[in-house]
Amino acid sequence: MDDRLPSPDAMQSFWMPFTPNRAFKSGRHKLLVEADGMFYKSHDGREILDATSGLWCSNAGHNRPKITAAIQKQAATMDFAPTFNIAHPLAFEFTHKLSGILPYDLKKIFLTNSGSEAADTALKIALAYHRMRGQGAKTRLIGRERAYHGTGFGGISVGGLVKNRMSFGTLLTGVDHLPHTHLPENVFTKGEPEHGADLADALERIVALHDASTIAAVIVEPVAGSTGVLIPPKGYLKRLRELCDKHDILLIFDEVITGFGRLGAAFGADYFGVRPDLLCMAKGITNATVPMGAVAVSNRIYDTFMQASDTPIELFHGYTYSGHPLACAAGIATLETYEDEGLFARAADMAPYWQDAVHSLRDARHVIDIRNLGLVAGIELQPREGAATARALEVFDRCFDDGLLIRVTGDIIAMSPPLIVEKPQIDRMIETIRYALAVTE
Numbered sequence: 001m002d003d004r005l006p007s008p009d010a011m012q013s014f015w016m017p018f019t020p021n022r023a024f025k026s027g028r029h030k031l032l033v034e035a036d037g038m039f040y041k042s043h044d045g046r047e048i049l050d051a052t053s054g055l056w057c058s059n060a061g062h063n064r065p066k067i068t069a070a071i072q073k074q075a076a077t078m079d080f081a082p083t084f085n086i087a088h089p090l091a092f093e094f095t096h097k098l099s100g101i102l103p104y105d106l107k108k109i110f111l112t113n114s115g116s117e118a119a120d121t122a123l124k125i126a127l128a129y130h131r132m133r134g135q136g137a138k139t140r141l142i143g144r145e146r147a148y149h150g151t152g153f154g155g156i157s158v159g160g161l162v163k164n165r166m167s168f169g170t171l172l173t174g175v176d177h178l179p180h181t182h183l184p185e186n187v188f189t190k191g192e193p194e195h196g197a198d199l200a201d202a203l204e205r206i207v208a209l210h211d212a213s214t215i216a217a218v219i220v221e222p223v224a225g226s227t228g229v230l231i232p233p234k235g236y237l238k239r240l241r242e243l244c245d246k247h248d249i250l251l252i253f254d255e256v257i258t259g260f261g262r263l264g265a266a267f268g269a270d271y272f273g274v275r276p277d278l279l280c281m282a283k284g285i286t287n288a289t290v291p292m293g294a295v296a297v298s299n300r301i302y303d304t305f306m307q308a309s310d311t312p313i314e315l316f317h318g319y320t321y322s323g324h325p326l327a328c329a330a331g332i333a334t335l336e337t338y339e340d341e342g343l344f345a346r347a348a349d350m351a352p353y354w355q356d357a358v359h360s361l362r363d364a365r366h367v368i369d370i371r372n373l374g375l376v377a378g379i380e381l382q383p384r385e386g387a388a389t390a391r392a393l394e395v396f397d398r399c400f401d402d403g404l405l406i407r408v409t410g411d412i413i414a415m416s417p418p419l420i421v422e423k424p425q426i427d428r429m430i431e432t433i434r435y436a437l438a439v440t441e
């Protein structure tokens with residue numbers, strides 16, 4: 001069944017992102033060719049259970065009929081229309097529908113094509129907002145260690161993953177970082193950890209160093225995903241909000257992973273009961289069918305631009321594909337699918353079972369920590385002596401051979417199944433991982 005493999009020549013043309021290209025192209029092939037519901041099919045015809053929603057993004061599972069039909073119909077009706085100075089109805093209909101599930105007063109939405117663009121857009125809006133209101137000295141951006149905000153220059157500057165930053169020059173100036181929230185005393189915590197709310201107080205020290213009059217925004221992932229699932233300590237995000245209010249600093253939540261039901265609520269902001277001023281989205285926004293990202297901003301921010309701008313264009317920013325008709329059609333059908341099937345509530349209902357299942361791996365070989373919230377989990381492995389990440393990559397390969405797609409980041413297994421996952425499928429994920437750990441040195 002290897003007939004669906006690209007030719008050896010073709011295999012050389014694609015420079016794969018975040019992938020060891022040399023190893024991938026010379027090694028055993030791992031290619032996916034079909035997807036439906038909870039499953040992929042590999043090029044050699046095997047069923048692969050999806051424990052990662054693709055890449056944290058196919059929240060409603062794969063090949064959902066309503067979404068597929070909406071994209072097909074839109075492609076045949078109007079393939080593209082610009083949104084600079086002219087527009088099409090779907091962009092308004094989609095953002096209106098999306099604003100209906102956004103919390104607090106986050107009701108104005110700027111459309112992008114990816115999470116990276118959403119993060120950079122949010123940072124730019126924060127800077128322009130302060131300037132617009134006569135606070136042009138507020139230019140510093142505060143990120144966090146171990147954060148992932150995509151791969152644009154803004155995102156890697158406020159991000160905190162060294163390998164994503166170290167090769168790319170001096171990055172943005174005027175950036176500082178909060179400490180990450182991974183504390184040894186919290187290992188094997190189920191849900192939100194008890195210790196570490198005071199880590200938010202590091203913002204006070206940053207303010208003391210630079211003065212609040214120079215700081216524009218703090219950006220955090222409510223749950224840090226790509227670094228290996230770090231759950232915020234109880235009270236941490238509330239504390240950050242209080243400090244941002246105290247110092248007139250905007251708070252940006254990057255919800256590219258935590259959005260669209262991942263935690264059992266529409267957004268992390270809902271789950272934690274904390275109001276950001278800007279909220280980044282992508283991935284689940286179209287169930288990953290057509291690339292799209294977005295930034296929701298508070299009415300206050302939007303109104304400031306509308307009232308204070310002294311140029312006809314209020315924000316000199318945008319993308320050719322901001323509000324692409326196919327993405328908007330997919331987005332509307334995706335929101336309807338989430339709603340029709342009650343998928344956010346379903347994720348909340350399934351979360352206790354998920355928690356017990358993943359923590360049952362506590363005694364599995366190599367496991368040194370397990371973290372979870374909603375339908376997300378991180379299983380941290382003891383790195384192999386002198387060969388960091390090798391063990392996790394072997395576990396990844398073994399799971400794939402046994403029909404399970406997981407994600408590994410460093411020596412951490414990260415899981416985020418589609419919100420349609422059934423209990424027997426969760427059991428199968430856990431058994432497959434337990435076996436893979438047992439037979440991996």
Ligand SMILES: Cc1ncc(COP(=O)(O)O)c(C=O)c1O
Nearest residue numbers: 114115116148149150254256257
């Ligand atoms: C929190 C967060 N922000 C931004 C991004 C970047 O999104 P994209 O890969 O769509 O650019 C990701 C991707 O995983 C993410 O997890």
